[in-house]
Every structure is written in C-alpha cells, then in structure tokens.
Amino acid sequence: MDPFLSIYFEIDKDDSGVITVDELDDYVRTHDLDPGMVEQWETLFDPENTGEITLDKFCEVLGLQPSKVREEHAEETHAEPPASIDTDLLILYEDIDEQDKTNILNHVRSLVREQAKDDRSKVAAELKRYLDKTYGRCWQVLVTDGSLWANITCVSKYSLHVRLGTCCYLLWMTSE
Numbered sequence: 001m002d003p004f005l006s007i008y009f010e011i012d013k014d015d016s017g018v019i020t021v022d023e024l025d026d027y028v029r030t031h032d033l034d035p036g037m038v039e040q041w042e043t044l045f046d047p048e049n050t051g052e053i054t055l056d057k058f059c060e061v062l063g064l065q066p067s068k069v070r071e072e073h074a075e076e077t078h079a080e081p082p083a084s085i086d087t088d089l090l091i092l093y094e095d096i097d098e099q100d101k102t103n104i105l106n107h108v109r110s111l112v113r114e115q116a117k118d119d120r121s122k123v124a125a126e127l128k129r130y131l132d133k134t135y136g137r138c139w140q141v142l143v144t145d146g147s148l149w150a151n152i153t154c155v156s157k158y159s160l161h162v163r164l165g166t167c168c169y170l171l172w173m174t175s176e
Helices: 003-011 021-030 036-045 055-064 068-077 096-112 119-134
Strands: 018-020 052-054 089-096 140-142 158-165 167-171
Touching: 003 021, 003 055, 003 068, 003 089, 018 021, 021 036, 021 052, 036 052, 055 089, 055 119, 089 096, 089 167, 096 119, 096 158, 096 167, 119 167
Parallel strands: none
Antiparallel strands: 018 052, 089 158, 140 167, 158 167
C-alpha cells in the first residue's frame, strides 16, 4: 500500500473515511515527524479549510480511485496472518505429533499469560499436570531462562523443546 495511504489509515482509526487536522497533528507529534507536515497536508487535501481530510479528497489529489483504495484496505484489514508466522516462538527440537504440538503450545501460551512473570514454577507445575492428564504419565517439565545442557531418555514421539519469549520449555515423556 502507498505510504501516504498507510499513514492516512493509521490516523483514521475508526475507518470513517475522515480524519481531522487535530488527529493529523496528534499523529505528527506522536511519531516525532516534521510539524510542517500538517500544513502541507492541509494545503493539499483540505484546500477549503474545513478541518477535515476525507478519503475521497485524499485519493483525488493522489490520483487514486477511492473505491479501489477502500477495497484494498478492507482486504488488508481483515486478512488473517499466515498460521506459520509466530514471532515469539522458536522450535528447538521436536519429536511429536503435529496436533499434539499445537495443543501443547496453546496450553503453554495460556499458562504464561495467566501467571505472573516471577511464577515460572507454577507454570511448570500446571503444565506437568496438564500433560500427565492429557497424554498419560510420566511427563518431565523444565522451564529455564538461562543456560542448560541436558541428556534425556524419552518415549518416542513425546518430546518438545521450544523457546517462547525469554524462556525455554523442555517437555518430554518418560516411561514409568
């Protein structure tokens, strides 16, 4: 999308198709931009000094078709990000069924959101309870935010080691 349009839509938070000069001024201050930008935009896009810049006028000056711009913006706004994009997650090692991995990672995320940052022992305890109940005993759960070296024996297809945010989660099942 055109950089001007990106800025316009960022300012027009309610998608009304109208931004005010005050909203533009707030945007310029918040983003530490040249204050002259407000006057330039007023001159270009609000020559009648109404205090508002409509998307229609904005597009007219830029030589764009408002209907196409609205359509493109709607598509971008409602597009779901690809499922594979996960910026806070790094798989370190996995030997696990894909569906089990997804379920476990979703549970880890929900536990991390629920618990205080300093309470990683509760996250580990709750995660072990969940894994034992859902997938059978005997799961081992290790949560660390520092260095660690390990050599483990585990049941095939029941091992997952990930970094999520600043912590690493090492999960594996052992035979009883």
